[in-house]
Amino acid sequence: MASKKKRRDEDLAQEEVLTAVVLADSFNVRFAPITHRKPRTLLPLVNVPLLDYTLEFLCSAGIERVYLFCCAHAEQIKEHVRKSKWSTRCSPCEVIPIVSEDCLSLGDALREIDAKALIDTDFVLVNGDLVSNLPLKDLIEEHKERVQKVKSSVMTMVFMHAAPHHRTRCREEEVLVAVDRPTQRVLHYRKVGTDHKFELPAELFQEFSDIQLRYDLLDCHISICSPLVPQLFTDNFDYQTSDDFVRGILVSEEILGNTIHMKVVEEGYAARVSNLQMYDAVSKDIISRWSFPLVPDNDISNNNNMNKYSYGRHNIYLNKDITLARGCVLQEDVVIGPGTSIGSGSTLAHSVVGRNCKIGENVKLENAYIWDGVTIENGVSVTTAVIADNAVLKKDVTVEPGCVFSYDVIVGPSVKIPSGTILSSAPVEDDGFSDEEEETVKGLNPVLVGSQGVAYLYQPDAEDSDNEDIIQDMWGLTIQSEEDDASSVGSMGSDELSPPSSPPADDMKLFYGEVLDTLERVFTENIGTDNTILEINSLKHAYNITINELNGLVTKAIIAYPQRNNKDMDPPKLMSALKPVLAKLLPVLRNYMKNTECQLECLAALEDYSIHHPSTGAILMKVMQVLYNADVLSEEAILHWYENVPTDHADQHQKIRKKVETFIKWLEEAEEESD
Amino acid sequence: MAEFQAVIMAGGKGSRMTDLTAKIPKALLPIGNLPMVWYPINLLERSGFEDAIIIVPAYFKAEIERALQMCEVKLNLDFVEVPDDEDWGTCDSLRHIKDKITTDLLIISCDLIVDFPLNALADVHRTYDATVTTLMSVAPETFTELTAPGTKSKRKMEHDFVGLDEKGNRLLFLGSDADFEETVTFKKSLLKRHPCINIRTKLLDGHLYLMKKWVLDYLAEQSSLTTLKGELVPYLVRKQFSQAAKVPEKDLPNANASVISVATVKDIYGFAVEDNMAGITREYSSWNDHSGDMEGCYHGNKIRCYTHILNEGFLLRANTVATYCEANRQIAKLLASLRPSKDVKPVHPTATVAQKAQVGNDSLVGEGVTIGEKTSIKKSVIGKHCSIGEKVKITNSVIMDHVTIKEGSNIQGCILCDNAHINEKCDLKDSMVGSGQNIVAMGKFTNEVIVDVDRMMTI
Known part of the structure; x- marks a missing residue:
């Protein structure tokens, strides 16, 4: 009996309609101004609208209903x-559009779905800009199996394995995930952003004994959700993005008992076209067939022969209906759409050209995405750019990397469009609720766009890109000058834990270098005494330097400063170079040399430095005199130093003392006189 | 010449089990009726070593030598004394024997019991040409709640945070949970190179190290380091990812001369020089330790720490009272595999066991023991020449040599040290009885430590 009932349950479960929710809106303006006219999901990616990739993927994965x-x-x-x-x-998959114009986020969308009670089974949540060929059915199966066992699991996030230097990673989307290895339960999830250090709660590690920290994942925003998810969004009206949701679930795990699991796919392909960089990367992935069967020669959109591509070696995809002039060179990774003609002497590489484009002679396209109906006249050169429908590039225009030309833009002739320029064909009209300052469009600028140009400079809405701490990479420019902090000290921030007894050599060196840099800035930027001291003090803490070491090192740095660029100055020159430095930095020194002990440190440092630098040794006496006159060094400290010769290398120390003999004598005499 | 020179660290005082080590060096505490130090020696023998240096406290040297002769040690042992009175750390001991070391080192602690030969560990060490390779094992669930006789509270596991790379060999991170207050910080630079870090907390550290010789040279210069586990190894782990202190020609003046006095001291990278041949070999090899970027092998790290994790097999360090008891409980099962040449019987042939007495297979009974009628012994080790009366029940206990237990007593989860005398009908539970102590008849103790009063004062 029981078994029969169970079987019936299983049957019922089998009959569930596999459902997916596709968000055909990105809720951001990464592709502005192009998206002012067309939604992102309909932008062509390798001549096929993005949405078609997503739907084709879902459909071929066996999804029967798509909202x-x-x-x-x-x-x-x-x-x-x-x-x-x-x-x-005859479509195997039912696509049901839901329109909700006032929706502003993923959260709103899911709340809407909950309100309409559309979904009562597990469903797949994806964005409308997804390109993927993952075996979704297996993933859903795995999710369902897990939910059977772990009732609390509400969502399975699907990640693609991608090492940090993977092409299809962009910094905007980088994530760090901590996961319990045996169960694949997500314990911590965060966007990496610009952080250089990540702090994870220690209790996590006490609770779970086998945690995996993963930075090699590409979040492709495929989530397999239980029917509970829309409800959770309704219950927590502050959840806006999926990040909010994940964070919320993880934080309130103890209260609500909901958990999130993850699945890392090693094979297959999934990526979101979330910004221009990804547009570039995903286009390349499609051209090099990582997303098979979603490749140009498979006619993704529709079944008419108009759109048939032939696939040749070096990843060259040509439509039947094109005109290639003799002498044009298609190097590699090139897609050319129907009705397009290319003139002789033109060279194309890593580029996509849409339908009905006219490309003239001696044109050079490298890494360019040319959409439909674009006219490119003779002698144009385009590197790394997106050129939208019906744009016209007149003769001899040069487009530098990272440009975006919106619809109907006309530029030229004979201009050079600087790197990173975004042009739109009309001044962006106010859309009612944005302030006038937000989107500024300068008037026609013939210098920029050429004498016959019709194009307006578009500046992305500053507020929008700043308010969330997203780093928007400049597409096409390798300005990722992210300094590699590996060269500095240590591993995972545990340096401060090092026992104080551990050898400090590196720290002192680093500290010394930093002090020198600070001094450099004191002079170039004219930093005040107080700030200099503040800066040195903070360095002291950063490098765990004791106050004694600091006194010596600062002294050395100041003495060494004039010689930083010129190692062998003769003594008089050195002194004249040192004088202004000392004058400026005396207050700093005075701040540190508070008692005799500190002054002895200072003297020892001076001595040490002089031993190794004869030219400094020669002016040591003068330096000491300056310091004495400025009350940095006291009489007794100098005399004490003079009398106590260190035992090792006594001869060298004696030599130094000989150099300052006259000064000492003078001091002693002065003392006697005052007595 | 041998690839590794083995050093057995038996100079410890057993500071975590002072009640047991009052009169006997830690190295000679019996585990399964064999001195503790026999186990690492046995491990070295099984792994094919012929010689070893053993570091012993000067005062106990003769005693240890004698004890080891009794248990037929084949290894050629070179006894090195360390002074008793000073507080020597493991690093101090290594500095002490520096002149004897000519090759890479294997350092093993006297309280380690492992039933696996060391080949796999050495393979890891060789594969990655490691600076240091350590041995760890997955702690069984039961280990988290071992109780020590004489204490009420469950033993708290000292958690180490061990960060390993994707393959589970490279040590990226080492710390104990005492080091972290609320958060653990990870650097992006590390994650970039090792984007998948496994962090394990319930691992047992065997305190067994394979180490390059240059580490010892470095150690000799750095007198501030005292312990291997606490200071040296974490330091090496941390230093893996730093670069040799830059000699910044451009922004430091006179970089070639000694600007700072400490610059004359060679930093650790000055020691970590690998021989030319190894570098060339690596350059010509297509092998790489990682994938995902175009960088060379090991990302150019000169210092590399690895670990080998035993997923099966037995690893235990008898360094606390609780683990010492556990070792004794487990040892009956292990001895057969540790010395296959000898036919180990649970009951020594010279022991007299009365007809109706029961000795479980999980127990060991030493030579010359007499056991009275109707006595039952389970999960326990009985030392030499003990005399156990009738109707005594012993479970989960360690009974050392020459202990007398009179009839009708019930001993459960206890440690009875040498020459202890338990009178009739005592009931001892989870307690520790010091050597030579006399427990009067009908005595009843739970969770107590019974030792000399004046010794109690000194603790």
Whole structure:
């Protein structure tokens, strides 16, 4: 009996309609101004609208019902779906657009879904800009099995394995995930951002004995959610993004008892076109067939022959209906859409050209994404750029890396568009609720866009990119000058834990270098005494330097400063160089040399330095005199130093003392006189 | 010449088990009726070593020598004394024997019991040309709640945070949970090179190290380091990812001369010089220790720490009272595999066991022991020449040599030291009886330590 009932339950479970929710809106403006006219999901990626990749992926993975959540440009999306093959009667997959214009985030979308009670089974949540070929059915199966065992699991996040230097990683999307290795339960999830250090709660490690910390993951935003997820969004109306949700679940795990698990796929492909960098990377991945079967020669969008590509070696995809002039060179990774003609002497590499483009003679395209109906006249050179529909590049225009030209832009002739320029064909009109300052569009600038140019400089809304701490990479420019902090000390921040007895040699060296840098800035930026002291003090803490060491090192640094660029100055020159330095830094020294002991440190440092630098040795007496006159060094300290000769290398120390003999004599006499 | 020179660290005083080590050096505490130090010696013998240096406290040298002769040690042992009165750390001992060391080192502690030969560990060491390789094992669940006789509280596991790379060999991170207050910090630079870090907390550290010789040279210069586990190894682990102190030609003046007096002291990277051949070999080899970027092998790290984790097999350090008891409980099962040549019987042939007495297979009974009628012994080790009366029940206990237990007593989870005398009908539970102590009849003790009163004062 029981078994029968169970079997029936299983049957029922089997009959569940596999459902996916596709968010056809990105809720950000990474592709502005292009997305002002067309939603992101309909932008062409290798001549196929992005949404088609997502739907094709879901459909081929066996999803039977797709709720397509549209916000901005909903009509266009609906129209696109209506015309597509998913609306035909034989489509295996039902695509249901849901329009909600006032939706501003993923959270809103899921709350809407909950309100409409659309979903009562496990579902797949993806964005409409996803390109993937993962075996989704297996992943869903795995999720369901886990939910059977672990009732608390509400979501399985799918990650792709991608080492830190992977092409399809962008800094905006980098994540750090801590996961309990045996169960694959997500314990900690954070966006990496610009942080250089990550702090994880220690109790995590006390609770779980086998944690894996992963920085080699690409979050492809495929989440397999239980029906509870939309409800949770409704219950917590402050959840906006999926990050909020994940963080919320992890934080309130103890209270609500919900957990999130993850799955790392080693094989297969998944990536989101979340910004221009990813657009570039994913295009390349598609051209080099990582996303198979989602490749240009497989005609992803629809089944008409118009859009058939042939695939040749060096990853060159050509449509049937194109005109290639004799003498044009297609180097590698090139896709050329129907109706396009290319003139002789043109060279194309790593580029995509859309439908009905006219490319003239001696054009050079490298890493360029040319959409439909673009006209490129003779002698143009484009490197790493997106050029949207119907743009015109007149004769001899040069486009430097990282540019984006929106629809109908006309530039040229004979101009050079500087790197990172974003042009739109019309001044962006105010959309009602943004302030005028937010999006500034300068008027026509013939110097920039050429005498016949029709294009306006578009500046991304400053507020939007700053308020969330997202780093927007400049696409196409390798300005990732992220300094490699590995060269500095130590591993995972445990340096401060090192026993104080451990050899400090490196620290002192580093500290010394830093002090020198500080001094450099004192002179170049004219930093005041107080700030200098403050800076040195903070360095002291950073490098765990004792006050005694500090006195010596600061003294040395000051003495050494004038010689930093010129190692062999003759003594008089050195003295004249040192004088202004000393004058400026005397207050700093005075701050540190508070008692005799400190002064002895200072003297010892001076001595040590002089031993190794004869030219300094020669002016040592003068230096001491200056310091004495400025009350940095007291009489008794100097005399004490003079009388107590260190035992090792006594001869060298004696030599130094000989050099200052006259000064000492003078001091002693002065003392007697005052007595 | 041998690849490794073995050093057995038997100079410890057993500071975590002072009640037991009052009159006997830690190295000679009996485990399964064999002195503790026999186990590392046995391990070295099984792994094919022929010689070893053993560091012993000067005062007990003769005694240890004698005890080892009794248990047929084949290893050629070179006894090195360390002074008793001073507080010597493990690093101090190593500095002491520096002149005897000509090759890489294997350092083993006298309280380690491992039933696996060391080949796998050495393989890891060789594969990665490691600076230091350590041995760890997955702690069985039961170890988290071992109780020590004489204390009420459960033993708290000292958690080490061990960070390993993806393959589980490279030591990226080492710390104990005492080091971290609320958060543990990880640097991005490390994650970039090792994007998948496994952090394990319930690992047992065997305190067994394979070490490059240059580490010892470095140690000789750095007199401030005293312990291997606490200072040297964490220091090496940390230093893996630092670069040799830059000699910054451009921004420091006179970088070649000694600007800072300490600059004349060679830093650790000055010692970590590998021979030319190894570098060339690596350059010509297509082997790489990682994937995911285009950098060379080991990312150019000169210092590399690795660990080998035993997933099966037995590893235990008898360095606390609790683990010492556990070792004795487990040893009956292990002895057969530790010395296959000898036919180990649970009951020594010279022992007299009365007809109706029961001695479990999980127990060991030493030579010359007499056991009275209806006595039952389970999960316990009985030392030499003990006399156990009738109707005595002994479970989970360690009974050292020459102990007398009179009839009707019940001993449960206890340690009875040498010459202890338990009178009739005593009931001892989870307690420790010091050597030579006399427990009067009908005595009842739970969770207590019974030792000399004046010794109690000195603790």
